[in-house]
Amino acid sequence: MPATFATTPNDALPLWPVWKGDALPARSGDWPGSAGFGAKPGEICLLPGANGGLRGALIGLGDRQAAGRERFALARATALPKGVWQVMELPDGLDPAEAALALLLGQYRFTRYKGSAYDGPQFLCPAGVDAARIEAIAAGEFLTRDLINTPAGDMGPAQLEASARELATDIGAAIQVTTGDALLDGNFPMIHAVGRAAEQEPRLIDIRLGDNGPMLTIVGKGVCFDTGGLDIKPPSSMALMKKDMGGAGTALGLLKMLAQSGAAQGYRIRVLIPAVENSIAGNAFRPGDVLTSRKGMTVEINNTDAEGRLVLADALALAAEEKPELLISLATLTGAARVALGPDVPPFYCDDDETALALAEGAATARDPLWRMPFWDPYEAMIEPSIADLDNAPSGGMAGSITAALFLRRFAEGAGRYVHLDIYGWQPSAAPGRPKGGVAQGARAILAALPVMLP
Template identity: 65%
Template structure:
């Protein structure tokens, strides 16, 4: 696992970092700034635009501090800022040393700033050495350092798991990552593998994964705690060839990330456990871990599979496999009647067409829960967007010769029909939410290196006090 970042010691000989917004008549330089530094900044053309850095000189040519532009104040409720982590660019561009925030302009969230700083420290160096930003931040006054570090730990875990290629992150490796998490936090783990999936009635997990180089399995973690039950289900397709409906190379290149749902639920569990929140709930994490591969025993287009719930499913595309493995896991979860049941999956290209890679949709029938989760995402720089379980489309997932169709034709409403399919297995006792995430940052941005990324974790975490009752 990538080493976790640290804050600088609060009593270190840190340098001041002044945060500046642009103004109508030039940068809104803070009042505490020395006159010579003001003159220097203006002479350098410093304007306070987002990401702009101006180092301040001291006696003898040393650096005495820096000005950093965080851009104009934005109201996330009406118009989110173009960069969600305004301070992250400073972490990436400041010279080595310890820095403290010398001011906090109106509208600046120091906790979010500190989190973005830690996210900017992430580099995936398992296979190639890379230079980690060397500027360290003194945790800003009033910021809960333990909470921010726990959030970073969950994000780092999710990124590491997604970034690791299938050669080192097959179903058995994903199981080991889950076992390591369980060992860190005293959780119980059980795994059902291979033919035992059939014996214990997980036929669709077995069907999808039986052609893989590693045996399919269902990973089940339970964390010690008392209170309402929260069950997280994450899609763990460690590589997806598309099966016999094989993907073209252009679509297969990123399929190491098809276990992004599993990575995100494990990352969320890591954060919950580090914060001690698992003690106040009964947290369960279920991960169906498979490879969707091609072999003589691969499941075929036209096959009819009988699910754990007893519903039959006609296979009209073997590349719509994620909903199949999730269905068996959701059916198991529903048998225990949790208070809240959440699935996370890199499920449909339709979601990316609708909202792009940076804004994952989620589905929820309960308006109060949906509002709480979307608000938590907005307030914590974890954007998500609600889409409907649109009842009139139910007929699209009902074929002629089976109860359900795993890949209805026509090309319309792919994200919605996939969510409707999953809802059939989630039961009626739990508040159910489904997140159709991308799990990948296609272009590097401040605080978000190119590669695997967490999506929806902080939205869920910060909404839990309201929705888990």
């Protein structure tokens, strides 16, 4: 579902964003005070004009000092009456590009099974903003949300491949897919092992865009549904497992942002998605099995529900063989990350301080929060079992997100720099510009930081 700015300014109605406690625009008159307008986030005050018409509106932004993404309160402008609206006189502290993105993000609707597409007010792009770039960012966000929101019955590995092929065609990228037993011939044994019990065959999706410049490789976890395997999840933990391909959805959304905004120019970009369903059948991999990875390291399976790191490991090993300057993995990987930081703030891991600082600053600039966590070397011993090189699920339950990141780092060796994001991919309750459901995390932060991370 596209979100674009209106292009015809004729007869556009003025919309004034207002911080709580600030003086109201002089042209709004005495009506807002009489109507009890308090500039709470997303609060709208319609300004009556002559002959019963409208002459504009105010929208509240809340407290100027409010942290984080509440500043996307402008997304609630979609509750205005139909028509074309023009944001006027942006107050200090509200970035024009941030305001523009908020106006588009508020238009997202997931309508595959119910409801209708957005049919509300349209907005002119605020002055001084690159409208095409903001539209590309919104389009990438919408793609990610659609992919995550679609149930596994309609978004299995085959359908995820079809979505990747459609995107590749749209942006002029090359795509290659290795499927089923060909994964064994191609030396992707752990992707095959995790996905072989499902009706839809496992596969590795490989997309390339651009042929010159430094290389960025993005690996997105594409577990389209996760039963937990033979270590089956309880129903309460399985309810949201359609979102376990959130890393893949975010990677594809980021690729769309990069391509359509022009930010991909001057780079070689590769996206790798191991797409599987972790199912239960007679040929499912078992607790206690020892798998040999693409890299040759052996992995003892102490929990079949720790499957994401297995499929990522083969894909990361492939990526590292090409020695990209920057390698990024995106994965809905551990519940431990949610316990530590909740659903809104994904941790990221990076050994290079300059790269980590650039990504943290990009996250702040884009209002796409991330928080750096350590690759804590003393915990390496926790991922080393007695009968294999690595353990996919260390006992004890401590430092689960860190040990998962350390596991992945073993397979990323050879890349110039490695960054891992342990995302959630889901908005538990509605917020401005972020309805309940699938959500991209980290993509806008990476987009903002890329010119510094990979100059």
